[in-house]
Amino acid sequence: MVEAMLKPVSSLPVLAPQTCLAVEELSVLSGKRPLLRNIHLRIEERQVFGIIGPSGVGKSTLLRCLNRLIELTPQLRVTGDVLFQGASIYRTAKPVDQIRVEIGMLFQQPVVFPKSIYKNVLFGVRHQGNIPRKQWPETVERVLREVALWKEVAHRLHEPATSLSIGQQQRLCLARVLAVRPQVILMDEPTSALDPASTEAIEELIRTLKQQHTIVLVSHNMGQVRRLTDYLACICVRDGAGEVVESACCDAVFEKSQSQEVVRFLGSFR
Amino acid sequence: MVTALTVSTLLSVALALTKTIYVGSPRLQRCIALGLYTINGLPSIVFGIVGMAFFMGVLGLGKSWLSGGILLGLMILPTMSVALIERIESLPRQYTEAAASLGLNRSQIVWSVVLPQSASGLLSGSLLGLARAAGETAPIMFTAAVFSGATLPQGIRESPVVALPYHIFVLAQDSFQPGAEARLWGATFVLLALVLILSLVALPVRLAVHEEAKHG
Numbered sequence: 001m002v003e004a005m006l007k008p009v010s011s012l013p014v015l016a017p018q019t020c021l022a023v024e025e026l027s028v029l030s031g032k033r034p035l036l037r038n039i040h041l042r043i044e045e046r047q048v049f050g051i052i053g054p055s056g057v058g059k060s061t062l063l064r065c066l067n068r069l070i071e072l073t074p075q076l077r078v079t080g081d082v083l084f085q086g087a088s089i090y091r092t093a094k095p096v097d098q099i100r101v102e103i104g105m106l107f108q109q110p111v112v113f114p115k116s117i118y119k120n121v122l123f124g125v126r127h128q129g130n131i132p133r134k135q136w137p138e139t140v141e142r143v144l145r146e147v148a149l150w151k152e153v154a155h156r157l158h159e160p161a162t163s164l165s166i167g168q169q170q171r172l173c174l175a176r177v178l179a180v181r182p183q184v185i186l187m188d189e190p191t192s193a194l195d196p197a198s199t200e201a202i203e204e205l206i207r208t209l210k211q212q213h214t215i216v217l218v219s220h221n222m223g224q225v226r227r228l229t230d231y232l233a234c235i236c237v238r239d240g241a242g243e244v245v246e247s248a249c250c251d252a253v254f255e256k257s258q259s260q261e262v263v264r265f266l267g268s269f270r
Numbered sequence: 271m272v273t274a275l276t277v278s279t280l281l282s283v284a285l286a287l288t289k290t291i292y293v294g295s296p297r298l299q300r301c302i303a304l305g306l307y308t309i310n311g312l313p314s315i316v317f318g319i320v321g322m323a324f325f326m327g328v329l330g331l332g333k334s335w336l337s338g339g340i341l342l343g344l345m346i347l348p349t350m351s352v353a354l355i356e357r358i359e360s361l362p363r364q365y366t367e368a369a370a371s372l373g374l375n376r377s378q379i380v381w382s383v384v385l386p387q388s389a390s391g392l393l394s395g396s397l398l399g400l401a402r403a404a405g406e407t408a409p410i411m412f413t414a415a416v417f418s419g420a421t422l423p424q425g426i427r428e429s430p431v432v433a434l435p436y437h438i439f440v441l442a443q444d445s446f447q448p449g450a451e452a453r454l455w456g457a458t459f460v461l462l463a464l465v466l467i468l469s470l471v472a473l474p475v476r477l478a479v480h481e482e483a484k485h486g
Contacts, residue, residue: 069371074294101373111368113383124372127382173368180372 019086020045020184020214021066021103026080027241028061028070034241035061039080041233041247043184048206048215050229050250052222054265057235058242059218060108063186066216067103068096084184101128104182108189110169112161117153120161120172124180143175147205167198174205184214192220203228222266226254236261273339274346274403275396281343282350282395283385290358291380303355310348314408317341322412332428337413345409346399353398357391358384390475397472401465407435434461 023041027034036058043049051059064070065078068089082089089099101124112120121140125131131139140157144150149171153164161172170190177185187206191199199221206215206228219225225232233247234257246259257263289302318341325337361384369379410433423429434457441454 067371069367072367072370095375097370097373097375100371105371107364107368107371109364111362111364113365113368114387123369123382124374127372127374127378176372 018045019043020047020084021216022083022086023062023066024081024083026062026065026078026082028058028065029077029079030075035076036065036235037238037241037243039235039242039244041244043214043216044231045214046210046212047230048210048217048228050225050232051216051218051235052220052225052232052265053235053242054237055220057237059235060188062235062242063105063188063216063218066184066186067100067105069100069105071096101180102182103184103186104177104180105186105188106170106174106177106190109193110166110173112164112169112172114160114162116158117161117164117172118157121175121179123176128180139179143178144172146178146208147171147175148201149175165198167194167201170194170198170202171205174202178209182213184216185209187215187217187219189218189220191224199224226250234259234262234265236265271339271342271400271403273336274342275400277340277343278346278350278399279392279396281347282354283392285347285351286354286358286388287380287384289355291376291384306348306351309344310352314345314406317345318408318410318412321409325413330427333413333430334427335423335429335431338410338431338433341409341413342403342406345406346403349399349402350392350395353395354388354391357388361387394472394475397468397475401468401472404461404464404468405435407433407439411436411439434464 019042021041021043023039023043026036026039028036039062041049051062053059061070061076064073066082070076070078078090081091084099084103087094089103092099113123115123118140121143122136125136125139141150141154144153149168152168153172156163161169164172170193174185174190191202194202203224206217209215217225217229229250231248232250232253233244234253235242236245237243238245238261245261246253246257248257253262254266257266285302285306289299293299293302321337321341325331325334325340329337331337365383365387366379369383374382423431438454438457438461441450441457444450
């Protein structure tokens with residue numbers, strides 16, 4: 001069973017219907033220098049998929065390829081493809097903005113705009129135009145409840161978002177992502193700047209969100225990865241570029257990994 | 271001044287956005303920067319003569335507030351553009367990334383993130399530009415200003431205005447006349463005070479921009 005899970009993803013059969021994201025032969029180049037090489041991944045729906053690896057191997061770069069945010073860095077070039085629900089996100093007539101609505105992202109540091117809490121939550125919604133203005137207050141309440149922030153901010157929705165603590169700001173950012181109704185949420189070390197209590201709150205949210213969304217989580221916190229993820233990909237540097245050295249279910253990677261690079265990276269966490 | 275500010279604001283916003291957001295090619299970005307620094311280095315008398323040839327000679331406007339306003343607007347264009355470009359480039363990259371990840375397209379990011387947060391750059395550039403324009407004589411002496419006899423503009427053609435720097439210039443030439451010297455020093459004091467106030471108001475805004483650029 002475990003052996004089957006440890007098989008390279010590229011050798012798996014044709015896309016299963018429940019596959020949400022599939023990364024096919026993806027490489028990222030900076031000029032002629034490869035940063036990521038030949039990445040294959042398959043991410044199932046309503047799964048927390050973890051990406052781990054040493055610093056600087058290209059985990060965040062890979063994450064940004066999954067919703068084409070990588071295109072904001074003009075010197076990087078992407079080859080290969082990412083399929084979202086079976087359709088390419090790179091070779092498509094669909095606007096890139098729509099792809100980013102469907103595949104949202106939560107960053108390492110909370111990025112709140114210098115506006116009120118209310119306006120921050122609606123920042124994406126008001127530009128999409130898919131939720132009528134009348135429903136905006138309901139939307140704000142719904143998503144703030146979803147991220148367990150409603151009780152803390154209900155009485156001060158029109159105060160600056162910068163007045164919130166860092167943990168609250170990160171939950172506000174998550175609420176802002178949820179407000180545009182994404183199907184996938186990419187999380188780039190979402191708790192690395194947070195205290196233990198806020199980290200626990202975000203982890204609890206991830207568990208809840210998993211029932212409705214597919215989550216791709218990059219984290220350096222191995223305890224968190226073990227607690228939250230269903231499936232894992234470990235990226236390490238080979239010949240100067242990041243490659244997926246192992247992709248398997250979480251327990252298999254932590255307990256039965258056969259890759260020396262993974263064993264070395266996980267060290268005492270195994 | 272209002273005309274100069276309007277012309278310069280529109281052009282500097284367009285140039286700054288072109289350079290920082292819409293043009294990907296570093297070579298084109300360098301060309302825009304080079305053009306701005308070249309305009310900044312042009313002697314103001316050259317502006318005056320070229321402006322006179324174009325507005326009076328080609329367009330036949332005569333001495334007009336519009337000619338002077340456009341010329342002053344072009345003169346302060348580099349000051350305003352560079353201040354705005356600095357501000358946009360100092361904006362934390364996370365803001366544009368966060369907005370893009372919420373599905374905003376480039377124009378929406380410009381309108382809802384870049385411009386609102388760059389307003390301080392535009393403001394400080396405007397104040398410094400106005401301070402410079404307030405002291406310029408050469409561009410307006412041929413195209414817009416008269417010493418006396420001007421009324422509120424009734425149209426565009428042959429519609430000159432009175433300008434403080436030109437007033438000082440003429441008084442300085444006539445300072446041997448009794449009473450002219452006192453008026454000269456009075457006008458000079460008013461102009462100096464105007465420039466000083468504009469520069470002092472712009473200073474804290476510029477310092478805040480630099481501080482943010484340094485610390486992110």
